[in-house]
Amino acid sequence: MIRVRFAPSPTGSLHVGGARTALFNWLFVQHARRRDQPATFILRIEDTDKARSTDAFTQVILDGMAWLGLTFDEGPFFQGAGLARHQADADRLVAEGKAYLDEGAVRFRIAHEDVTWNDAVHGPISFHGKDLEDFIILRADRTPVYNFAVVSDDVEMRITHVFRGDDHISNTPKQILLYRALGKAEPVFGHVPMIHGADGKKLSKRHGATAVGDYQGRFLPEAMVNFLALMGWSPGHDRELFFDVAEMIDAFDFDGLQRKPAVFDEKKLEWMNGEHLKHKGAAGVLPVLDDPALTALPNAAAIVNAVLPRSKTIGDVRSQARLRAGLDPVTPDEKALAYVAKDPEGYRKGLQLTVDSLQQTADWSASNLEALLRSVADANGLKAGQVMQPVRIALTGSTVSEPVNELLAVIGKDAALERLGAAVAGSAAR
RNA sequence: GGCGGUAUCGUCUAGAGGCCUAGGACGUGGCCCUCUCAAGGCCAAAACACGGGUUCGAAUCCCGUUACCGCUACCA
Numbered sequence: 001m002i003r004v005r006f007a008p009s010p011t012g013s014l015h016v017g018g019a020r021t022a023l024f025n026w027l028f029v030q031h032a033r034r035r036d037q038p039a040t041f042i043l044r045i046e047d048t049d050k051a052r053s054t055d056a057f058t059q060v061i062l063d064g065m066a067w068l069g070l071t072f073d074e075g076p077f078f079q080g081a082g083l084a085r086h087q088a089d090a091d092r093l094v095a096e097g098k099a100y101l102d103e104g105a106v107r108f109r110i111a112h113e114d115v116t117w118n119d120a121v122h123g124p125i126s127f128h129g130k131d132l133e134d135f136i137i138l139r140a141d142r143t144p145v146y147n148f149a150v151v152s153d154d155v156e157m158r159i160t161h162v163f164r165g166d167d168h169i170s171n172t173p174k175q176i177l178l179y180r181a182l183g184k185a186e187p188v189f190g191h192v193p194m195i196h197g198a199d200g201k202k203l204s205k206r207h208g209a210t211a212v213g214d215y216q217g218r219f220l221p222e223a224m225v226n227f228l229a230l231m232g233w234s235p236g237h238d239r240e241l242f243f244d245v246a247e248m249i250d251a252f253d254f255d256g257l258q259r260k261p262a263v264f265d266e267k268k269l270e271w272m273n274g275e276h277l278k279h280k281g282a283a284g285v286l287p288v289l290d291d292p293a294l295t296a297l298p299n300a301a302a303i304v305n306a307v308l309p310r311s312k313t314i315g316d317v318r319s320q321a322r323l324r325a326g327l328d329p330v331t332p333d334e335k336a337l338a339y340v341a342k343d344p345e346g347y348r349k350g351l352q353l354t355v356d357s358l359q360q361t362a363d364w365s366a367s368n369l370e371a372l373l374r375s376v377a378d379a380n381g382l383k384a385g386q387v388m389q390p391v392r393i394a395l396t397g398s399t400v401s402e403p404v405n406e407l408l409a410v411i412g413k414d415a416a417l418e419r420l421g422a423a424v425a426g427s428a429a430r
Numbered sequence: 431g432g433c434g435g436u437a438u439c440g441u442c443u444a445g446a447g448g449c450c451u452a453g454g455a456c457g458u459g460g461c462c463c464u465c466u467c468a469a470g471g472c473c474a475a476a477a478c479a480c481g482g483g484u485u486c487g488a489a490u491c492c493c494g495u496u497a498c499c500g501c502u503a504c505c506a
Contacts (some may be wrong), residue, residue: 136504
């Protein structure tokens with residue numbers, strides 16, 4: 001029976017590093033289950049410092065895990081709830097001579113023996129007994145200290161595997177000694193490397209977005225999971241994209257864990273999100289957009305599909321889709337402005353010619369539209385781009401978009417002609 | 431300082447003695463396609479920290495050095 005817990009402290013945000021640790025724990029449990037091993041994933045909030053922890057802080061952790069799809073089977077439990085047991089365990093150690101009173105606090109007496117464990121990611125790690133010192137387990141106010149509370153709680157919850165951040169390596173020998181003093185078998189320990197910022201330092205506020213909440217709304221949770229898992233873990237071959245978590249669960253193994261810290265590369269996250277966006281398609285992406293006005297449109301799916309290939313973030317999809325749907329006004333960007341400024345008359349002429357010819361046609365299919373625009377260009381001795389680019393700019397405010405014929409098709413005849421007409425009028429007024 | 435951990439392209443990584451003139455991906459540069467590119471196709475530059483061993487042979491094993499990170503609380 002495998003019992004694993006993720007035990008974050010409520011700090012007001014769920015750090016991406018913590019989220020990744022949770023993910024690894026979760027993957028481990030799911031992988032065991034797929035192989036028919038009973039496994040349980042438990043969430044425990046380390047709210048020892050009651051003064052600083054609030055329900056809202058816990059909620060942030062719950063929200064982050066829910067967003068990523070990291071479901072747990074038991075909990076959330078709270079460390080603070082185990083106070084009586086923590087005290088009883090400490091008193092027992094004192095009674096057995098394994099701990100002693102020190103100025104009102106209870107201090108654990110270290111047996112100066114070497115401590116070694118076989119870390120699930122690092123292999124054997126050992127500490128010399130002479131380097132360990134007696135440490136406080138119960139404060140003078142009888143509240144437990146983290147290192148003691150976790151052990152007591154993990155024993156109580158019959159935890160079999162403890163996977164946590166590298167920063168806990170130094171705590172591990174102390175905790176192992178505590179297991180021994182309590183007469184309990186120690187769990188398997190695995191220490192996953194930290195996540196660093198581009199400067200090689202532990203990822204923190206000054207690196208920008210560090211909480212999973214900061215990524216919600218911009219990125220797909222499945223892309224975030226894919227990205228987080230691949231920072232520090234590798235399936236052992238060249239596979240990068242996991243569109244189906246089940247495949248990741250199957251491939252997951254602590255042997256594939258990296259031992260060194262990883263640097264968070266948002267560029268790669270963006271690329272990966274774009275891939276997931278395309279893979280999901282309009283039907284899948286539409287609900288995520290959380291934009292009722294857009295979703296209500298009969299051609300919403302067509303619009304989103306037109307915009308997907310060039311989108312990296314959810315915001316890209318939404319803003320580009322709203323633009324095509326006429327929900328947002330066109331605001332020309334710098335390059336678009338420069339294009340028009342370079343040859344205002346050429347721009348106006350390109351638009352005018354297009355409008356004139358477009359009004360005549362009844363066939364608004366993308367293929368016909370392309371033929372039409374090309375013939376307009378030919379007939380007037382213009383290059384295709386001299387006709388296409390003005391239309392693109394007038395309709396999107398950008399010099400970059402899907403092919404213009406497709407753009408026109410997705411916008412629809414009436415709307416396109418109306419917006420183009422307004423653009424011609426606007427350019428003539430100047 | 432002490433203890434512990436880590437060290438492959440700018441970044442994420444493959445590699446568990448010969449398959450490595452070190453592979454993939456992001457990013458970067460170039461070319462092609464072309465009405466545009468942030469799409470698609472092709473190509474390129476780009477790494478085994480250093481020094482000793484062990485071995486017929488080392489990115490892979492051992493030792494040392496260096497660098498970086500973590501812990502060193504009556505924080506978690």
